[in-house]
Amino acid sequence: MKILKEAKKRYDEIAIPEELSQIVESTIRRQEEKQEVYQSNAVNAESEKDTVNEAGKENRINETEKGKVIHMKRQGRVLKRTLAAAAGIFAVFTLGLNVNTAFAKTMYEIPIIGTLAQVLTIYSYEDETEDLKISVEIPSIETISGEVGDMDAVNKEIYEYCEQYAEEAVERAKEYREAFLATGGTEEEWEKHNIQIRVWYEIKSQTENYLSFIVQGRENWNSAGNSTRYYNIDIKTGGQITLEELLGENYVQIANESILHQIEERKENGEVFWTPEEGGFAGISEQTQFYINEMGNPVIVFDKYEIAPGADGQIEFEIKA
Amino acid sequence: MKQELYEKLVTHIVENQNQFYRIAFSYAGNKEDALDIVQNAICKALENYEMIRNEKAIRTWFYRILVNESMLLLKQHKKEMSCGEQEWLLEVPYFEKAYEAEGDAFDQINQLEEDVQSIIKLRFFEELSLKEIAEIMDLNLNTVKAKLYRGLKTLKQRVKEGA
Numbered sequence: 163m164k165i166l167k168e169a170k171k172r173y174d175e176i177a178i179p180e181e182l183s184q185i186v187e188s189t190i191r192r193q194e195e196k197q198e199v200y201q202s203n204a205v206n207a208e209s210e211k212d213t214v215n216e217a218g219k220e221n222r223i224n225e226t227e228k229g230k231v232i233h234m235k236r237q238g239r240v241l242k243r244t245l246a247a248a249a250g251i252f253a254v255f256t257l258g259l260n261v262n263t264a265f266a267k268t269m270y271e272i273p274i275i276g277t278l279a280q281v282l283t284i285y286s287y288e289d290e291t292e293d294l295k296i297s298v299e300i301p302s303i304e305t306i307s308g309e310v311g312d313m314d315a316v317n318k319e320i321y322e323y324c325e326q327y328a329e330e331a332v333e334r335a336k337e338y339r340e341a342f343l344a345t346g347g348t349e350e351e352w353e354k355h356n357i358q359i360r361v362w363y364e365i366k367s368q369t370e371n372y373l374s375f376i377v378q379g380r381e382n383w384n385s386a387g388n389s390t391r392y393y394n395i396d397i398k399t400g401g402q403i404t405l406e407e408l409l410g411e412n413y414v415q416i417a418n419e420s421i422l423h424q425i426e427e428r429k430e431n432g433e434v435f436w437t438p439e440e441g442g443f444a445g446i447s448e449q450t451q452f453y454i455n456e457m458g459n460p461v462i463v464f465d466k467y468e469i470a471p472g473a474d475g476q477i478e479f480e481i482k483a
Numbered sequence: 484m485k486q487e488l489y490e491k492l493v494t495h496i497v498e499n500q501n502q503f504y505r506i507a508f509s510y511a512g513n514k515e516d517a518l519d520i521v522q523n524a525i526c527k528a529l530e531n532y533e534m535i536r537n538e539k540a541i542r543t544w545f546y547r548i549l550v551n552e553s554m555l556l557l558k559q560h561k562k563e564m565s566c567g568e569q570e571w572l573l574e575v576p577y578f579e580k581a582y583e584a585e586g587d588a589f590d591q592i593n594q595l596e597e598d599v600q601s602i603i604k605l606r607f608f609e610e611l612s613l614k615e616i617a618e619i620m621d622l623n624l625n626t627v628k629a630k631l632y633r634g635l636k637t638l639k640q641r642v643k644e645g646a
Contacts, residue, residue, distance in 0.1 A: 165588035165642045166607050166635075172589040173608045176505045179514050182521070186500045189522050190493055193529040 175286065180304070279305045279313070279397045281365055281375050285321075294335050294357035300324045301363040303373060303395060311400025316393065320377060324361045327379035327389055331359040334387055358382040366453040366461075372396055372403055374454035385466070392451045392463070405452060408460050409481065417446045417462060420481045435470045443469040455480060485533065488541075492532050495541050496525055502609065503549055509604055510553035510593070516560075524552045546611070547619045550601050557597075591641050599634035602627055 284302035289295070300321055303313040335357050342352055359381050366374040373395045381387040394403040405413045421443060425435050436442030443464070452460045457480075464470075464477045496503070500521070507520035527548050535544050592600050598620060605611045605619065613631070617624045 165639065166603075169588035169592060170607055172587070173505060173509060173604075176508050178501045178504055179518065181518065182500055182504050185518055185522055186497060186525060189525045190496065190529065193526060 171288070279303055279310055279373060279395075280368070281363070281373055283363075284317075292353075293339060294332070294359060296328060296332065296359040298324060298328050298359075298361040299363065300361070301375065301377065305397075310397050313395070313400050316395060316400060316402075320391075320393070323377065323391055324379070328359060328361055331379065331381050331387060334381065334384065335359065338383060355383060367456050367458070369458070371398065372454060376453055388466075390451070390463075390465075392453050394452070394454050403454070404448075405446070405450065405460055408454070414446060417450075417460075417479075417481050421446070421462065421479045424479050433470070441469075488535060488538060489529075489532050491538055492528060492535070492541055492545070495545060496528065499545075503545075506546075506549055506604065506609065507553055509589075509608065510557060510600075512593070516556055520549070520552045520556055523555075524549045527552065543611075543615050543618045546605065546609070546615075547621075550605075550619065554597060554601075588638060588642050591638055594641070595634055595637060598622070599630050599637075602631050603634050603638070606631060 280303070281301045282304050283299050284304075286297075286299040288297045302317045302320065305313055338357075339352060342355075343349070359379075361377070361379045363375055363377045366376065368374065373393070375393050377391045377393065379387075379389040395401070396403050405417060409416045425443060429435060438444045446462065450462055451465075452462045455461050460481050462479045462481060464479075466472045466475050468477075470477055503521050503524065504517055507524075508514070508517035511517040511520060524545070528545055535541055592603055595603070601620060602616055605616045606613070611619075613624060613627050617627045620627065622630075
């Protein structure tokens with residue numbers, strides 16, 4: 163039933179509030195504390211009773227065994243509670259990437275980082291018409307607390323970029339359709355094109371100081387329409403981080419040397435790069451695109467065709483500082 | 484053994500919290516109430532975890548609590564409202580009319596009978612099996628089937644009328 167599919171879509175798009183994981187975590191913690199108080203009271207009461215009754219050995223064994231069980235229980239929870247307590251301190255910060263990931267997983271696998279901001283989907287939609295399918299996921303930087311820069315400008319920029327891309331891609335699809343039909347293509351043939359437009363983002367890394375992510379727009383019929391934007395946001399200022407900030411004053415030289423060196427290495431492995439005369443790598447500039455990887459190193463990215471044949475796709479160079 | 488069950492329950496809650504929130508929201512229709520429902524359900528579950536038969540039953544058992552908590556909140560609201568101002572009551576028919584005409588299937592589901600809406604939500608939103616739903620709702624399988632069928636029929640009709 164189609165109406166249920168639509169309803170399910172609306173259901174799946176119910177936004178998860180930031181507070182949820184905190185509320186869940188604190189409810190569980192409070193409940194555990196309540197139970198422990200209850201249990202230790204019970205043990206105390208029992209041991210008092212035992213003394214009064216001048217209980218025999220049997221009772222004592224019982225009691226110590228109970229004590230042991232509870233002790234073991236406690237041990238099990240000590241670790242958890244330490245984590246939970248640590249999480250408590252950072253609860254405001256560690257909402258994690260996208261929040262969706264199960265709290266437990268992010269909690270136990272990723273070391274706790276005092277993140278003050280995060281990237282979230284603020285707006286997403288999918289649409290399917292006779293002519294095309296479009297899916298758009300727009301990210302936005304949400305600051306959680308503390309001394310952080312103003313993200314309004316960058317958020318606005320991201321939003322406009324995504325919407326503009328989607329709009330233009332739909333336009334391009336229309337033009338394509340008209341051109342296709344005008345040059346003798348039939349409606350049936352057109353339908354087989356299965357035109358798709360997608361705008362989405364990918365988080366590369368995040369720490370307490372920065373967020374690095376890319377926003378991409380793709381059309382499945384036209385790679386020239388592809389577009390990627392790199393965002394390396396300084397959380398304290400809300401501005402973009404530059405290569406100079408990451409690599410120092412001599413960043414151009416450092417990056418160029420590293421890239422040339424890596425090109426040589428890759429050539430030895432049989433990869434093809436264009437020479438500078440053919441329009442290949444001729445040094446980086448201020449416009450050079452990069453993201454920051456998990457290691458905190460800048461990764462410089464060249465678009466398809468930019469420095470090598472298109473078959474290699476995008477080419478990346480990690481610059482180790 | 485019991486301790487293990489408790490830990491499993493905690494893991495289950497933590498891992499599926501988003502799903503629980505969505506269910507709660509589908510009943511409550513607003514964030515605050517949905518968060519309340521989730522919180523109450525977690526408290527109840529942790530307090531009564533000894534009642535879970537076995538590990539495998541955790542999933543359906545928790546859904547059951549969650550659905551019950553959602554229903555409870557809705558009932559409380561209805562009560563509060565009917566005790567509230569008379570003026571508000573006069574406005575109801577107008578409000579509901581507009582709401583119904585505009586609503587898509589998602590909104591229409593909430594206009595169905597309580598157990599029917601729960602069955603539809605669990606079946607289509609959470610994608611549970613009819614058997615699981617029967618367990619959660621404490622109904623027998625044939626009743627669930629009948630209610631589901633009837634619910635879908637009504638839903639289809641209403642959405643058509645609305646469109």
